[in-house]
Amino acid sequence: MSQTTRLTDGRKSFEVKKYTFATEVIPRLSCHDPECEERIANGLPVVIPDVNLVASARHWNIDYLHDNIGDGKFMTYFSSSKKFKYYDDKKCPNVKSFKKPMEQEELTFDDFVQKINKGKSKGQRCYLQQTLNETVGKNIVSDFLGFNWNWVTAQQKKNSFGPLTNNMLLIGQEGNITPVHYDEQENFFAQVYGYKRFILFPPEEFPNLYPHPTYHPCDRQSQVDFDNADFEKFPKFRNATGFETIVGPGDVLYIPIYWWHQVESIPIEGHTISVTFWYKGRPTPEKVTYPLNAHQKVAMMRNIEKMIAQALNNPDEVPEFMQNMVLGRYT
Ligand SMILES: O=C(O)C(=O)C[C@H](CCCc1ccccc1)C(=O)O
Numbered sequence: 438m439s440q441t442t443r444l445t446d447g448r449k450s451f452e453v454k455k456y457t458f459a460t461e462v463i464p465r466l467s468c469h470d471p472e473c474e475e476r477i478a479n480g481l482p483v484v485i486p487d488v489n490l491v492a493s494a495r496h497w498n499i500d501y502l503h504d505n506i507g508d509g510k511f512m513t514y515f516s517s518s519k520k521f522k523y524y525d526d527k528k529c530p531n532v533k534s535f536k537k538p539m540e541q542e543e544l545t546f547d548d549f550v551q552k553i554n555k556g557k558s559k560g561q562r563c564y565l566q567q568t569l570n571e572t573v574g575k576n577i578v579s580d581f582l583g584f585n586w587n588w589v590t591a592q593q594k595k596n597s598f599g600p601l602t603n604n605m606l607l608i609g610q611e612g613n614i615t616p617v618h619y620d621e622q623e624n625f626f627a628q629v630y631g632y633k634r635f636i637l638f639p640p641e642e643f644p645n646l647y648p649h650p651t652y653h654p655c656d657r658q659s660q661v662d663f664d665n666a667d668f669e670k671f672p673k674f675r676n677a678t679g680f681e682t683i684v685g686p687g688d689v690l691y692i693p694i695y696w697w698h699q700v701e702s703i704p705i706e707g708h709t710i711s712v713t714f715w716y717k718g719r720p721t722p723e724k725v726t727y728p729l730n731a732h733q734k735v736a737m738m739r740n741i742e743k744m745i746a747q748a749l750n751n752p753d754e755v756p757e758f759m760q761n762m763v764l765g766r767y768t
């Protein structure tokens with residue numbers, strides 16, 4: 438295995454792959470610690486080990502879910518590598534040369550369990566990623582109602598988050614990786630079973646992470662492959678510096694809106710079960726204060742890119758247009 442480094446979740450320590458960039462550890466603070474509140478208020482990541490957000494799901498495992506989750510359908514992704522690079526199906530027509538980095542299929546939970554058992558033999562990995570909905574069985578409903586809604590709703594209110602958009606159930610195989618991307622929502626990420634490594638970068642690192650264009654199926658995802666970075670194409674990736682942690686059962690990681698993150702199910706620790714709590718971002722303040730902060734600039738870049746792609750009415754013309762506008766003039 439290439440160079441490794443050791444990381445702890447506060448209880449166990451893990452050997453993880455060392456990447457080319459430096460990282461600092463994400464603080465792990467009690468939900469009763471004023472500094473924890475402060476970090477969330479300031480849009481900074483924090484690991485919270487004692488909030489019991491999903492303690493009512495502490496007994497969740499594959500068998501329990503299989504017996505109780507009901508006969509609904511679960512979106513499941515399949516990849517021939519360890520990477521599960523998300524893509525937006527609706528944007529595929531914009532990039533003719535785009536090759537889907539993974540397949541997707543809606544399965545019953547029973548089919549999914551069979552796939553994870555069979556998949557191992559055929560060298561194909563799978564990742565269940567499905568919004569929890571009303572098709573789940575009554576025991577799951579009562580576990581869901583048992584989540585610490587008081588705490589998370591209090592956080593939503595005091596930090597002026599928008600509405601809860603959804604809770605996604607994630608079940609991954611050991612070694613699965615969700616490559617580095619950012620989301621446009623606030624996220625309290627609750628780890629239920631198994632261990633996940635998170636690598637985070639603040640929105641200021643946008644220039645070092647080279648996201649795909651907004652019309653690209655992999656909008657919001659970095660073009661840089663951490664396992665094989667092309668430093669010619671992406672020279673500023675050398676300057677990237679991030680934060681990282683390991684989350685284990687019961688931990689909650691606050692992932693601030695627009696923060697980049699890569700998620701790895703630790704290779705030898707078995708499958709992982711997680712639940713996300715995604716909230717729309719804070720409403721834009723009436724009074725804009727200057728200078729604009731990094732995530733306001735990311736939002737601006739996204740709006741400008743979308744406007745240009747729409748005005749040209751042809752994604753293929755955008756690269757040349759952007760280069761003509763900037764190269765040699767703003768460089
Ligand atoms: O919670 C987050 O934000 C994560 O990135 C968690 C990540 C899976 C997310 C899959 C996904 C990515 C983009 C759109 C919808 C779904 C993991 O845990 O592997």
Ligand SMILES: [Zn+2]
Nearest residue numbers: 618619620698
């Ligand atoms: Zn994400």
